Amino acid sequence: MRTARRIRHRVWDRYSASDPGLLRLMAGLRTVGSIGLALLILSLLHISVTHMVAGAMAAMVSTFAIREKRVRDQAVTLALGLPTAFASVSLGALLNPHIVIGDLAFILLIFGAAYARRFGERGTALGMIGFQIYFLSLFVHATGAGLPSLYLSLAVAFACSAVMRFALVPETPERTLGRLRQAFRARTAQLVATQIDLLEADSDRLESVIGDLRKDVARLHEAALMIQSALEVGTDDEATAALLQRRVADAEIAVERLGLLLLTARSAERADTLTLHLPNAPLPAPARRTDDEDDALRKLRAELRALHLLVTRLGTDDPGTAVTQVRNRLLAYRDDENLPRASLAVQDAFRGIGEAARAVLGLRLALDGPGDESDDTPETIRSREEFEAEDLALAGEGESEQDRTGLKRRTTRAAVQVSAGSALAILGGEFLSTQRWYWAVLTCWVVFLNTSSTGEILVKGYRRLIGTVCGVVAGVLLAGAVGNHTWTAFTLVLVLIFAMFFTAPVSYALMSFFVTAMLGLLYSLLHTYSVSVLVLRIEETALGAACGVIAAVLIFPVRTDLRTDEQLVTVLAKLRDVATAAVAQLSGGPAVDLLDLARELDTALDDLRRSTHPLTHPITPLRGRRRTARYLVALLETCAYHARSLAATAELVPYSKSIAADPRLTAVGVRLEHNLDVLIAHVEEIKDDKGGKGRAKDGTTAADGTAQGAIRTEPSIASMLEGTGSAVPRSGSVTFRVLRHLQRLDEGVAGLARPLGVTVETPAGRTGSRRAA
Numbered sequence: 001m002r003t004a005r006r007i008r009h010r011v012w013d014r015y016s017a018s019d020p021g022l023l024r025l026m027a028g029l030r031t032v033g034s035i036g037l038a039l040l041i042l043s044l045l046h047i048s049v050t051h052m053v054a055g056a057m058a059a060m061v062s063t064f065a066i067r068e069k070r071v072r073d074q075a076v077t078l079a080l081g082l083p084t085a086f087a088s089v090s091l092g093a094l095l096n097p098h099i100v101i102g103d104l105a106f107i108l109l110i111f112g113a114a115y116a117r118r119f120g121e122r123g124t125a126l127g128m129i130g131f132q133i134y135f136l137s138l139f140v141h142a143t144g145a146g147l148p149s150l151y152l153s154l155a156v157a158f159a160c161s162a163v164m165r166f167a168l169v170p171e172t173p174e175r176t177l178g179r180l181r182q183a184f185r186a187r188t189a190q191l192v193a194t195q196i197d198l199l200e201a202d203s204d205r206l207e208s209v210i211g212d213l214r215k216d217v218a219r220l221h222e223a224a225l226m227i228q229s230a231l232e233v234g235t236d237d238e239a240t241a242a243l244l245q246r247r248v249a250d251a252e253i254a255v256e257r258l259g260l261l262l263l264t265a266r267s268a269e270r271a272d273t274l275t276l277h278l279p280n281a282p283l284p285a286p287a288r289r290t291d292d293e294d295d296a297l298r299k300l301r302a303e304l305r306a307l308h309l310l311v312t313r314l315g316t317d318d319p320g321t322a323v324t325q326v327r328n329r330l331l332a333y334r335d336d337e338n339l340p341r342a343s344l345a346v347q348d349a350f351r352g353i354g355e356a357a358r359a360v361l362g363l364r365l366a367l368d369g370p371g372d373e374s375d376d377t378p379e380t381i382r383s384r385e386e387f388e389a390e391d392l393a394l395a396g397e398g399e400s401e402q403d404r405t406g407l408k409r410r411t412t413r414a415a416v417q418v419s420a421g422s423a424l425a426i427l428g429g430e431f432l433s434t435q436r437w438y439w440a441v442l443t444c445w446v447v448f449l450n451t452s453s454t455g456e457i458l459v460k461g462y463r464r465l466i467g468t469v470c471g472v473v474a475g476v477l478l479a480g481a482v483g484n485h486t487w488t489a490f491t492l493v494l495v496l497i498f499a500m501f502f503t504a505p506v507s508y509a510l511m512s513f514f515v516t517a518m519l520g521l522l523y524s525l526l527h528t529y530s531v532s533v534l535v536l537r538i539e540e541t542a543l544g545a546a547c548g549v550i551a552a553v554l555i556f557p558v559r560t561d562l563r564t565d566e567q568l569v570t571v572l573a574k575l576r577d578v579a580t581a582a583v584a585q586l587s588g589g590p591a592v593d594l595l596d597l598a599r600e601l602d603t604a605l606d607d608l609r610r611s612t613h614p615l616t617h618p619i620t621p622l623r624g625r626r627r628t629a630r631y632l633v634a635l636l637e638t639c640a641y642h643a644r645s646l647a648a649t650a651e652l653v654p655y656s657k658s659i660a661a662d663p664r665l666t667a668v669g670v671r672l673e674h675n676l677d678v679l680i681a682h683v684e685e686i687k688d689d690k691g692g693k694g695r696a697k698d699g700t701t702a703a704d705g706t707a708q709g710a711i712r713t714e715p716s717i718a719s720m721l722e723g724t725g726s727a728v729p730r731s732g733s734v735t736f737r738v739l740r741h742l743q744r745l746d747e748g749v750a751g752l753a754r755p756l757g758v759t760v761e762t763p764a765g766r767t768g769s770r771r772a773a
Contacts, residue, residue, distance in 0.1 A: 054153050057136050221252065255359070273748075300350065334358065417552055
């Protein structure tokens, strides 16, 4: 029984790590449940198969369109969605016979639905419901005489959606946050398991293991960001949210740092942080070991397995005495006298295990309270006291989207673009088929959803076309196998809908595949199935994607490089805010909320990473540009890691007994701020040149007053503190880690000059321009 329980626990951990918060599973279950319940009720009411299909599609739309976090907001939007659906289906049924008027009304509806996104999640949901229900009226060929039956189908669909959302498969912010915490723990355990593999891997497998390590680090960071977004509505008060935010940040930094220390421990040189973020980065050469060091490495592997056990048992209700003893032993590695005889790199890895164990203890204290303290060792007691001091302390720029007007507002521009693209799709779709032209309009609509540039629209249209082509083949096979078995077809439709929602966040092409396969079954239910209909679906999809791209290119285009430049400026500005504020606090400046600044940086970096997908996609013909974009993002991720680490340490300065402010670090903050200002001004100038604004280039000051010039490089930061009579900080100490993070951040910021083509000034005063790779 115990073995079976462990296996189930391990399998569940792997799944919860792959689906943080179980968001995909819950979305699929809620949608399929809504559709199944609606079909059951409509069949008992003897509604026609055509209107049962309409009810099923309406249940799907009313479930997935609403994305608000608070239950009360969801209820209000769902209540407003039903009259919106009634108005939309009435408009479709009455105007369908009138081609010109109906098409014009559809275009106006599309504009309104896209423009409604400016009003937040509720406007987005109501706009999507309005568009999809109008599309539904075209799909089932709604007529005025059939409106009463359609109203009943829609009412039943929305009621079933409400039952599933609020009663049978409820989703509250508190539950979501709880599942996200579980996913974070599971992903932490996966990362530690990969780190064990890293220490045991031979040279032939090292590249593959480090590739897995990069993916696990990125997935852990994704889970941390998801928790951050859920904290506002998932906790009872701000103090609890701040505490959990702090503990999650500590754990993420500690475990990511441990991976870098382990890579250094098995190498002949210190590993570069960039290795954990850049694919195909050069790996450090392996080190030759003495017998003592081999013994230390064997012990290191054993303690890593112990850490993995500690993280795994974090999700259980009772950690047990054995786990408490493991935790106490690992925490002891934070003190020098408990370290084994080995090189400094190996000893640093043991210290990293101790810090990771401390972070795990902090998570448990934040989630479950103090627990049993009877078996605590002095080191564990010290860690608890440090957390209590932190808890007491925690208790105690740019033009925004709202500031923009007219066509400068992204939602307004997108509404005009999608309306123009839809008009082209209607015109072209009518030439392909006077009966099913609306598929081209649907494709044009969806390729504009959640996209911000022409390149993103092109990639999304390409993925939808690939998924549609493959889905047509599956649809032909499924429709032929099902035949006239109505309930078998409905059952398969439910399975495909679940697969569609489950895979949507992972792969847009897979989602399109399941949608198209489902349509083959729906056409069978409506007795309109034929191979030519599904082939027409491919043609209409290709046409809709092409119309979307044409509209994006010709009408108020947002070039991909301009979009990425905007995001890059935001990231650099956030990085400057975090770095300068952290250094200021480490230098004795006033306390600020550094972790919030760090998360804003992470969010901006995540937006930049998404905006560069068209540049890094395998189909892009610009190979050199793809390499540059990947290198730039990896370098920024490295800088963000060091900035997060500095922010986490700096927040401890006002109340920690082991961390003291050092005014000598002020000069470092000045240089970091200057260098980031130079980078920001350079990117702004490039962006303005691309946008045709004709910015003046005097080489000294930007038009907004930002400092221009060259990147300043100096000797190592540690050398700045020499000659003051201070002792050299020991390896593994907080001071040493702060200096190391500052050094790496300083080097990373200077390294950004190369891909951006910014001039670099050497300590001797020489300058030289580093061109993009």
